[in-house]
Amino acid sequence: MANILVVDDDKKICDLLEAELRRLGHETQSAGTSQQALDLAGADNFDVVYLDVQLPGRSGLEIIPEIRQTPGEPEVIIMTGYGSPDGAELAVKNGAWDYIQKPAPRNQLILALMRALQFREQSRAAKHPALLKRNLIIGESHRINQCLSLVAQAAATEASVLITGETGTGKELFARAIHENSRRNSEPFVVVDCAALPDTLAESVLFGHEKGAFTGAEKPRSGLIRRANKGTLFLDEMGELPIELQKSFLRVLQEHRFHPLGSDREVESDFRVVVATNRNMEDMVQKGEFRQDLYFRLKAFEIHLPALRHRPEDIKPMVIFHTNRLCEHYGIPTRGFSPDFFEALALYDWPGNVRELVNTLEWVLARTVNEPTLFARHLPIEIRAKAARVTVEANREIELETEQEPARPEDIPSFKEYRKQKVEAAETGYLKLLLKQTAGDIQQAMAVSELSKARLYELLKKHGLSAKQSQG
């Protein structure tokens, strides 16, 4: 929580603002003159200073640079009863974070503070990204490094974090990394899978219940929110949080206090929330399926994880890491890789992302127990088929691009002849690739190409190819 100085010559304003800030868990002090403000700021480490403009002695605007140079290097939020465009401009030029006109609604005052604190923590974290514990996150692509830098920034704040991305992109892994790198890392990381919350028991699973609160409640239960006290509460698949629960959850998020089912006793829980979803939340909000106020509250900080197909350079390190991990887990010798293994993996589009890649490796390892090196041929047929298709398509594009334009009209072949040449070239290219990827295994070649045995042999003969040649 932050250390905040409120500077105003109106004691009532200081008292009200201080009370509100304390309620949010911050520490506060107040000053009535600019000199008092400078003395207090010089003797303590403040994160933020709310500063009035009209003060006895020097004006608030004048002392901003000196306040900014005190030991805490605090952010300054200017509050003024006499809003003027010139004053606002001068405040910002002098180094103020924000400029608020009094009387300001509570939300505006608090929002400015939250933003200032978040900015402050981010810049602190950005100075030390190398210290991040990666928590088994593999990948060195630019996109993944950008996400890791956001993890470092988020971990340094207390803001709610929304992690988005397709299924299997690592949302839970990143949520854990935020927790591991936060000041809460020695406290619990509690996962709530919103998609698996049983309709009738959802409320009790989250908030807990007293004995006898409902039929079957034979013992009291503390609930996951309470269990996350001092730690991090991770709501996975948050789009599935039942709409009836969203309102009560928003209240808990704001107040960190709630009543377990069937209890008069109020329970407190100081948790930090991280949520994940692969659904389009804006769409859900539009359709009224998710509360807008809760959505805004949850996405104070957002991290979008890229799909694996958009960072193919991460595939190789990920394969090596997970293969070694799985071999160790199953107590089997680790493997080497032929380059064509990685080539085929990079050509596939991985709709299930890293989870699908890990499952594929498990599948391959289970079928190659005694083989020291993994080849493309060991991969499931859909992956090789996809790789073959992508390669042929790419070759065809290259052919079209490099084709010489005929110089004279009489050099243009007839349409029939042109089509025959192209079809033959495509057939040869396809068959060569098919034989290479299946290493001449006719059964696999038939399955990948969906050609009958007779038709496949007929085509091979036509193009002067044989399955045996490709095995050598």
Ligand SMILES: Nc1ncnc2c1ncn2[C@@H]1O[C@H](COP(=O)(O)OP(=O)(O)OP(=O)(O)O)[C@@H](O)[C@H]1O
């Ligand atoms: N960058 C990564 N490095 C190493 N392993 C990863 C990475 N990203 C994901 N994984 C692995 O992929 C699998 C799926 O990850 P995770 O469960 O975190 O995905 P998710 O996005 O939460 O999926 P879902 O949306 O389906 O819940 C896990 O085995 C995880 O360890």
